Amino acid sequence: MAIKDLRTGRGVLIDPDADYPAASLFKLPVMYEVFKQRELGALSLDEVAYFTERQVDFDLGTLDRPAGAPITLREALERMVTISDNSSAILLTDRVGAFNINQDMADLGFSHTRLDAVNLTTSPQDMLNFFEMIARGQAVNPRTSLDMLELMGRQQVNDRIPRLLRRGTSVAHKTGNLPGIVNDVGIVSTADVSFAIAVMVNGTSEEGIAALTIAQIAADSLDYFESVQVPTPTPTVQATDTPVSTPTIEPSPSPVSTPVPSPTPARSSTPASVSPTRGTVIPTTTPRVTPTRAALS
Numbered sequence: 110m111a112i113k114d115l116r117t118g119r120g121v122l123i124d125p126d127a128d129y130p131a132a133s134l135f136k137l138p139v140m141y142e143v144f145k146q147r148e149l150g151a152l153s154l155d156e157v158a159y160f161t162e163r164q165v166d167f168d169l170g171t172l173d174r175p176a177g178a179p180i181t182l183r184e185a186l187e188r189m190v191t192i193s194d195n196s197s198a199i200l201l202t203d204r205v206g207a208f209n210i211n212q213d214m215a216d217l218g219f220s221h222t223r224l225d226a227v228n229l230t231t232s233p234q235d236m237l238n239f240f241e242m243i244a245r246g247q248a249v250n251p252r253t254s255l256d257m258l259e260l261m262g263r264q265q266v267n268d269r270i271p272r273l274l275r276r277g278t279s280v281a282h283k284t285g286n287l288p289g290i291v292n293d294v295g296i297v298s299t300a301d302v303s304f305a306i307a308v309m310v311n312g313t314s315e316e317g318i319a320a321l322t323i324a325q326i327a328a329d330s331l332d333y334f335e336s337v338q339v340p341t342p343t344p345t346v347q348a349t350d351t352p353v354s355t356p357t358i359e360p361s362p363s364p365v366s367t368p369v370p371s372p373t374p375a376r377s378s379t380p381a382s383v384s385p386t387r388g389t390v391i392p393t394t395t396p397r398v399t400p401t402r403a404a405l406s
Contacts, residue, residue, distance in 0.1 A: 158200055222235045294309075
């Protein structure tokens with residue numbers, strides 16, 4: 110896991126730089142590249158594309174149309190992120206180019222994040238850095254960063270990070286699943302706290318408990334960061350063409366330093382009083398993954 114309070118730099122790192130199977134987290138670099146090419150004028154989100162038989166073959170039950178059917182890039186982007194539609198993800202990857210995606214991830218310093226025929230990998234640190242970059246308005250530009258946050262805020266798969274958080278907490282995130290693999294990464298924000306979180310579980314036989322563990326880690330992290338008193342930073346204005354509902358996140362003054370306690374998973378899904386405890390076990394070994402169509406879930 111990799112967690113960081115974006116006000117103070119406090120957080121925790123456990124096995125942050127190992128390669129983990131990305132599963133559907135590969136859709137985040139695709140999202141970034143689509144928005145980047147939009148800003149460069151290389152594509153328009155109103156552009157219409159048509160599903161091919163190959164793209165349709167990647168569907169795992171979320172596609173609502175046959176090969177040959179039209180879709181705008183805007184709708185494909187929405188479906189790829191909010192319901193994790195594989196066919197839309199492959200269509201967008203074909204449109205922007207896997208080479209361009211990998212080159213941009215390398216240029217950004219995300220050395221564990223790769224999208225190719227052999228590996229779909231990433232790391233908790235790469236994902237933490239990715240979300241911190243977006244939170245600070247540095248993903249292409251401030252407007253595009255806010256567009257990404259707003260899109261991920263419409264996520265419909267919410268059984269992990271948001272699960273135990275109280276109503277009114279803002280979460281922009283993306284999940285990923287494969288057999289034995291349960292991932293969730295994103296940004297959690299309240300009126301007083303904003304933190305980036307990336308939790309990746311590999312090699313579990315208890316996927317439901319893993320999902321609940323991620324939820325408990327997020328809830329405990331929020332409780333901890335809210336208990337840390339820091340001066341309220343002076344707001345900064347970030348340029349955007351149109352207003353969005355996702356809050357702008359202020360920069361923190363220092364790098365990650367003080368760790369937060371690791372939580373113990375609770376079996377109850379009731380978001381009652383949550384307090385940090387110790388003892389969470391995160392696997393430290395990661396087998397390399399050979400993607401198949403099912404590997405893109």
